[in-house]
Structures are given as C-alpha cells and as structure tokens.
Amino acid sequence: MFLDEVTVTVSGGKGGAGCIAFRREKFIPRGGPAGGDGGRGGDVIFRATTAENTLLRYRYRRSLAAENGRPGEGSERTGRSGESLVCPVPLGTQVFDEDGVHLLADLVDEGQTFCAARGGRGGKGNAHFKTATRQAPRFAQPGEPGERRVLRLVLKLLADVGLVGYPNAGKSTLVSRISAARPEIGDYPFTTLVPNLGVVDAGDDRSFVVADIPGLIEGAHRGRGLGDRFLRHIERCRVLALLVDVSSHEGRDPVEDLATIERELALYDERLAARPRIVVATKTDALDEPERLARLEREAARKSVPFLAISAVRGEGLRELVGRLARIVFETPRTADPGDNHSGREPR
Ligand SMILES: Nc1nc2c(ncn2[C@@H]2O[C@H](COP(=O)(O)OP(=O)(O)OP(=O)(O)O)[C@@H](O)[C@H]2O)c(=O)[nH]1
Ligand SMILES: [Mg+2]
Structure with missing residues (x-):
C-alpha cells in the first residue's frame, strides 16, 4: 500500500x-x-x-x-x-x-x-x-x-529521474531491467497504480533513483485516467525520461503521444516543461513500421531534445540510456524549490 x-x-x-x-x-x-x-x-x-x-x-x-x-x-x-x-x-x-x-x-x-x-x-x-x-x-x-x-x-518522492509516458509505454519494464525493483508489468493500461522507485547502479560506486509513475493520458490534468495526482512525485526529479512506444501495438502516433505527454506536463506545472529531458523510443524490437521511429527522432531533433531508442525486452540501448541519465543527474542540482506550493489542493 x-x-x-x-x-x-x-x-x-x-x-x-x-x-x-x-x-x-x-x-x-x-x-x-x-x-x-x-x-x-x-x-x-x-x-x-x-x-x-x-x-x-x-x-x-x-x-x-x-x-x-x-x-x-x-x-x-x-x-x-x-x-x-x-x-x-x-x-x-x-x-x-x-x-x-x-x-x-x-x-x-x-x-x-x-x-x-x-x-x-x-x-x-x-x-x-x-x-x-x-x-x-x-x-x-x-x-x-x-x-x-x-x-x-x-x-513527494525524491527521485533523480522521472519516467513519464502513456500507459503501456514500457516504463515498469524499463525499471525492472535497469534496477533491482520488480514492479508489476502487464499488457494492459494502468498496470502501475502507485509510484515505484528503483535504484540504478551507474558504475564508479555511483547510483541514482528512478521513479516509475502511473501512465498519463490526454486530459490527465483534468483527472482522466489516474489523472495527474502522481506527477507530484516527479516534481523534484533532475531529469525526465519521456517514454514513447514506437511499435504500432496501441494504434496511436508516436509524435502525437509525445506532444500529449509534453502538454500534460506543462498543464500540471509549467516549471516541468523546462526540466532537462530525454525522449526515449521504446519497444524497437516490435517496430513494424520504421518510419514511426524516424518521425519521432526528427521531432525530438526539431525540439532540440536528446533522443534514444531502446528495447527493454532485448536489453538494447539500456547501457547507453543509463549512462546518459547518469551524466545529466550528476551534473544537475536537485530541484527542491522551497517556495513550492503544490500540495494538490487549489488555494481557496
Ligand atoms: N516488445 C516489447 N514489449 C515491451 C517492451 N517493454 C515493455 N513491453 C510490453 O509492454 C507492455 C506494457 O509494459 P509495462 O512496463 O507494464 O508498461 P508501463 O508503461 O509501466 O504501463 P502502465 O503501468 O500501465 O502505465 C507489457 O506487455 C510489456 O511486456 C519492449 O521493449 N518490447
Ligand atoms: Mg507500469
């Protein structure tokens, strides 16, 4: 619980x-x-x-x-x-x-x-x-x-890296591959109902903490799906990893998915929009239309956001991802804004 x-x-x-x-x-x-x-x-x-x-x-x-x-x-x-x-x-x-x-x-x-x-x-x-x-x-x-x-x-959990994405994007699978945490994984949306933390070994006796939070969908800021109530757990992350499923399993478009996630983050708190981030294309092993991956990569380049493609199932791209996250984590001070007034309740 x-x-x-x-x-x-x-x-x-x-x-x-x-x-x-x-x-x-x-x-x-x-x-x-x-x-x-x-x-x-x-x-x-x-x-x-x-x-x-x-x-x-x-x-x-x-x-x-x-x-x-x-x-x-x-x-x-x-x-x-x-x-x-x-x-x-x-x-x-x-x-x-x-x-x-x-x-x-x-x-x-x-x-x-x-x-x-x-x-x-x-x-x-x-x-x-x-x-x-x-x-x-x-x-x-x-x-x-x-x-x-x-x-x-x-x-508000103190994690270094926040994983954000649609339900089923592969967030929990990624956490289970790069840390000792064993969150539940399922091929249905909203498998993860509460945040999980995982500690990632970054080598050289250094480690960082990732937070796997429940999936976001369009309208989360209005309470759709599980809403944005778990976003408070990434408020203090130094870097956000935006996970986008590039396989066509879900029947959505990766570029639109990325735009929706970005929009929900900004609607929750515009300061999150300025947080260092990396776009991570997931499930490349199930990529049936390579153009989907290419379009997402071009979109990230257009926004000048770092980009990486992984397959958590095959273990591809994970070392590189951990290395890049570690570099950002260890170079960025924690965001612990003392004036922070997001208690989850609007001022009356
Ligand atoms: N082919 C393939 N399937 C994957 C990969 N990563 C995750 N999956 C599958 O995608 C489904 C969803 O994975 P989860 O890790 O539970 O996704 P999630 O983002 O945590 O989902 P929620 O908790 O519902 O938000 C599961 O059936 C996984 O087995 C991958 O790299 N390749
Ligand atoms: Mg999950």
Whole structure:
C-alpha cells in the first residue's frame, strides 16, 4: 500500500498545573509556600527517515497527541515534562497548513525534524508568588494548553529521474531491467497504480533513483485516467525520461503521444516543461513500421531534445540510456524549490 497525502491533527501536551503547598517541618513554624511548577507538555515532532516509504501509518492514526506535563509537587519539586511524540515520515514529506496553501516544512534529509505542535508551559507553583506582604499565597498557575492544529502531509518522492509516458509505454519494464525493483508489468493500461522507485547502479560506486509513475493520458490534468495526482512525485526529479512506444501495438502516433505527454506536463506545472529531458523510443524490437521511429527522432531533433531508442525486452540501448541519465543527474542540482506550493489542493 502507498499513501501520499493525509490530513492529521497534532496536539502538544498540556503543561502541568503549578502546585499549592507549604513547608511543614519540625521547628520551622509557618514554613512558607513550597508548591513546585508543573512540567512542560511534550511536543509533536515530524522526523524524516529512510525507514518509511509512505504516509500509510497515518491513515488510521490521524490524531497525534504528545503527553501532558505532570503537575508540580510540594517541596518545590517540578512536575515531570511530558514526552514528545516523534512521528516518522518518509524523506520528501512536505508539511502544509490545513488549507494546503502554506508550506511549513520540507523534510528531505535523513533525521531532519519539524516541531508541528509545541507543548504548553507548566504553571508556576505558589512558591513563586511569595512577596513581603503576601507570605502565604494560596494560589498557583494552571498549565498552558498545548498548541493544536490541523496539518496536511504530502509526500513527494525524491527521485533523480522521472519516467513519464502513456500507459503501456514500457516504463515498469524499463525499471525492472535497469534496477533491482520488480514492479508489476502487464499488457494492459494502468498496470502501475502507485509510484515505484528503483535504484540504478551507474558504475564508479555511483547510483541514482528512478521513479516509475502511473501512465498519463490526454486530459490527465483534468483527472482522466489516474489523472495527474502522481506527477507530484516527479516534481523534484533532475531529469525526465519521456517514454514513447514506437511499435504500432496501441494504434496511436508516436509524435502525437509525445506532444500529449509534453502538454500534460506543462498543464500540471509549467516549471516541468523546462526540466532537462530525454525522449526515449521504446519497444524497437516490435517496430513494424520504421518510419514511426524516424518521425519521432526528427521531432525530438526539431525540439532540440536528446533522443534514444531502446528495447527493454532485448536489453538494447539500456547501457547507453543509463549512462546518459547518469551524466545529466550528476551534473544537475536537485530541484527542491522551497517556495513550492503544490500540495494538490487549489488555494481557496
Ligand atoms: N516488445 C516489447 N514489449 C515491451 C517492451 N517493454 C515493455 N513491453 C510490453 O509492454 C507492455 C506494457 O509494459 P509495462 O512496463 O507494464 O508498461 P508501463 O508503461 O509501466 O504501463 P502502465 O503501468 O500501465 O502505465 C507489457 O506487455 C510489456 O511486456 C519492449 O521493449 N518490447
Ligand atoms: Mg507500469
């Protein structure tokens, strides 16, 4: 199972109440106020970790509350602070406000944390309120409530290369040939329902991550097919590989397919239109009309976009593809736009 957006309520722990107490000791009459302070409430903290791959653990646990602080005690003893609640999230999780408009945190590094709700301060005990004219204060402060808010968590996978194309273009097959990932492959559209990641060995002890996302069709930005909701997972890719099936299996035209994919990308986010890319013609082993491949290649040249033809089934062109992707990946910084406000929801 994979879940990439969820709304949660976070509540910091309440501060413990201050204590009202007086010193009672032998030989010290009227010992004076001795009520200790309440403990602080715990915080709710999100922490990015590679141990998580999805936000699934929050599907049935939407209310995240840290422990309350303990009340203060006599003899000026401070109450114990509440434990903070540390909530693990996958790398690439963005924290938005309830409306999904303001980005509050972008957790991209292992161990990076964000304090989502602070615990309340503990109340002061009556020991604090003694003055020259008020020797025996019979009051103390209550603890402060913890912060409470509704937040929207949105996962955007951190892959280097995003594979985009029509359903059945051969995206999952390619991933299964160049990485150890074993996504499902099928000769029907929408075999892939959720994104998969694969780690590709690029030689020289270097590797990069490819994201295989569900296929796009015309009108995806309006929600057709599986829509564009998985495109957020390629928002941060350094390079996009646009896969186009050049066999005539699907009865479509490769040049039109490429135009449709480009259009859907731009309609989702025009910044994607400027991302480095490579056009990859797939299934050359099943090429029954060579002119289809030639036309696609000419179209890529016309747009000055690098082009490569492969057959994942025969393993042709894969080394060259990995090499070219690696070169672009290692030369291009990651696009992690901090002002990024694509939470999947339109501002209200
Ligand atoms: N002849 C041939 N068939 C291929 C090649 N690559 C993939 N296929 C076939 O094309 C079909 C679709 O492949 P997938 O890898 O599932 O395609 P996809 O792009 O991941 O499809 P969705 O997940 O539905 O978006 C399968 O039947 C594959 O066996 C290839 O290089 N040559
Ligand atoms: Mg697939």
